[in-house]
Amino acid sequence: MNTVYPIIPLIEQRAAAAHVSHRADAATSEALGYPGEPVENWQALAIARLGELVAGNRALRVFMDTCTRCGACTDKCHYYLGTRDPNNMPVARQELLRSVWRRYHTWSGRWLPWLVGARELTREMLDDWYRYFHQCSECRRCAVFCPKGIDTSELSMAGREILATVGLGQRYTQTIVEKAGRIGNNLGLKPAALRDVLENLEEDILDETGVAVRLPLDEPNREILVVTPSADFFAEPHVDGLIGYAKMLHAAGVSWTFSSHASEAANFGLFNGNLDQERELAARLVEAVYVLGVSRLVIGECGHAWRVAGERLPSLIGDLSILIKGRAEHLCELSVELLDSGRITLDPARNAGVVATYHDSCNIARGAMMGERADGAFELPRRLLRAAVPTLVEMADGTTRRETFCCGGGGGLLSDELMPLRVQGAEPRARALRRVVERDAVTHLVAICAICKTQFGSVLPAHDLERVRVTSLHALVGDALVLDAPAVPMPGPDGIEPADTATEPAR
Ligand code: SF4
Numbered sequence: 202m203n204t205v206y207p208i209i210p211l212i213e214q215r216a217a218a219a220h221v222s223h224r225a226d227a228a229t230s231e232a233l234g235y236p237g238e239p240v241e242n243w244q245a246l247a248i249a250r251l252g253e254l255v256a257g258n259r260a261l262r263v264f265m266d267t268c269t270r271c272g273a274c275t276d277k278c279h280y281y282l283g284t285r286d287p288n289n290m291p292v293a294r295q296e297l298l299r300s301v302w303r304r305y306h307t308w309s310g311r312w313l314p315w316l317v318g319a320r321e322l323t324r325e326m327l328d329d330w331y332r333y334f335h336q337c338s339e340c341r342r343c344a345v346f347c348p349k350g351i352d353t354s355e356l357s358m359a360g361r362e363i364l365a366t367v368g369l370g371q372r373y374t375q376t377i378v379e380k381a382g383r384i385g386n387n388l389g390l391k392p393a394a395l396r397d398v399l400e401n402l403e404e405d406i407l408d409e410t411g412v413a414v415r416l417p418l419d420e421p422n423r424e425i426l427v428v429t430p431s432a433d434f435f436a437e438p439h440v441d442g443l444i445g446y447a448k449m450l451h452a453a454g455v456s457w458t459f460s461s462h463a464s465e466a467a468n469f470g471l472f473n474g475n476l477d478q479e480r481e482l483a484a485r486l487v488e489a490v491y492v493l494g495v496s497r498l499v500i501g502e503c504g505h506a507w508r509v510a511g512e513r514l515p516s517l518i519g520d521l522s523i524l525i526k527g528r529a530e531h532l533c534e535l536s537v538e539l540l541d542s543g544r545i546t547l548d549p550a551r552n553a554g555v556v557a558t559y560h561d562s563c564n565i566a567r568g569a570m571m572g573e574r575a576d577g578a579f580e581l582p583r584r585l586l587r588a589a590v591p592t593l594v595e596m597a598d599g600t601t602r603r604e605t606f607c608c609g610g611g612g613g614l615l616s617d618e619l620m621p622l623r624v625q626g627a628e629p630r631a632r633a634l635r636r637v638v639e640r641d642a643v644t645h646l647v648a649i650c651a652i653c654k655t656q657f658g659s660v661l662p663a664h665d666l667e668r669v670r671v672t673s674l675h676a677l678v679g680d681a682l683v684l685d686a687p688a689v690p691m692p693g694p695d696g697i698e699p700a701d702t703a704t705e706p707a708r
């Protein structure tokens with residue numbers, strides 16, 4: 202199949218300069234330990250923080266030195282392809298930080314700045330940092346094509362942390378981190394409200410299916426703790442995915458629970474480039490594992506949540522031997538396990554008429570393995586989809602799997618004021634999607650990331666693709682599920698059947 206690109210746009214200097222994130226309010230920044238307002242000595246503070254971050258991060262240190270300006274990354278960023286602004290070329294984004302680092306932290310930059318492309322940290326430069334480090338969704342696509350493996354997202358994260366240090370935090374990500382740290386989830390949903398939501402959903406499922414499917418909360422000594430993005434509790438189409446996996450777990454007789462303490466899988470500390478924030482939010486997952494006495498931690502449909510839990514949790518938290526596999530698991534791993542062991546039955550005829558295509562979310566495709574297979578992050582979701590729908594078609598080579606294009610809303614850019622950028626950033630994905638809609642009559646775009654689902658629902662109409670239904674993978678799994686089949690109790694961690702199974706009556 203031909204690739205959708207190269208269609209490399211002519212550059213248009215500063216075409217995206219008007220897309221500026223809203224600044225965090227003072228109270229939120231201060232609650233996170235940052236200045237509430239821009240500080241007077243911002244230049245000295247920013248230069249010092251840049252030095253600290255580079256000294257404390259070996260990858261960042263290497264990335265400061267190894268770019269050969271080969272140009273392989275220039276046309277790989279969806280924001281450059283969508284906006285034409287050359288500052289959105291990954292190498293140019295990197296140079297915003299690298300040229301300043303060179304100026305203040307290298308001998309040649311101090312004495313021969315004109316020779317090595319070193320630049321002063323001026324107020325204009327600081328403003329460009331704010332502008333363009335918040336036009337990077339930290340998707341890491343550029344790193345796939347860089348012969349040196351330079352990951353621009355690391356530089357964007359460092360840039361954001363420096364900006365926050367001088368009192369220029371971004372509102373969207375800081376507000377969410379503060380709320381998740383204080384209450385436990387991005388929505389600010391307190392335990393009683395969460396319980397109400399889950400009970401209402403149980404009633405909805407009972408009305409729809411006639412089956413008493415439970416959505417247990419804070420129930421100790423279950424086998425599995427499921428932590429999902431809080432968008433799954435409310436948002437459309439996310440909630441259909443939650444209903445889908447609740448039905449699946451019921452049908453399989455799995456012993457599981459949600460936690461009100463760890464009621465958020467997403468972790469915006471990653472986006473902010475602040476390890477302390479990321480660690481504090483990640484710790485809630487492990488605390489809930491200990492408090493509830495579960496032996497498996499399963500992460501729901503959220504891209505960067507899986508990167509944090511699947512890849513970064515051991516380095517953030519340490520030993521995970523309390524978990525039966527010594528690591529967190531992705532929901533897709535569990536679902537395939539249930540499917541392959543015959544604990545659930547999927548009938549694709551129940552999704553008659555669905556022609557699906559699968560969007561590989563960045564933080565899953567390029568962020569963490571899934572299951573034991575090296576290609577699990579690509580194959581496990583597709584294995585489920587093939588079992589759940591009559592037809593699955595692939596978008597063009599070069600736009601899926603490791604080379605997938607970002608939805609355009611990741612990395613903390615899902616805010617309203619950035620909508621024009623989000624529409625432009627979604628252009629490469631929309632182009633590939635349009636091709637399979639026209640060629641194969643695709644009806645559903647399937648994703649396993651809360652941000653992708655929200656973003657696509659918002660921006661596809663602007664690309665004349667509003668007829669494509671954005672869907673959670675587990676919504677289709679739930680729709681294909683033979684729910685009336687007798688539930689087979691699943692063995693517990695020691696091979697012992699859990700006391701409460703699908704036969705337990707509804708509350
Ligand atoms: S591909 Fe890598 S080495 Fe080449 S210009 Fe881009 S960042 Fe530099």
Ligand code: SF4
Binds near residue numbers: 277336341342357
């Ligand atoms: S990480 Fe993604 S958004 Fe950022 S520069 Fe690279 S391709 Fe663009």
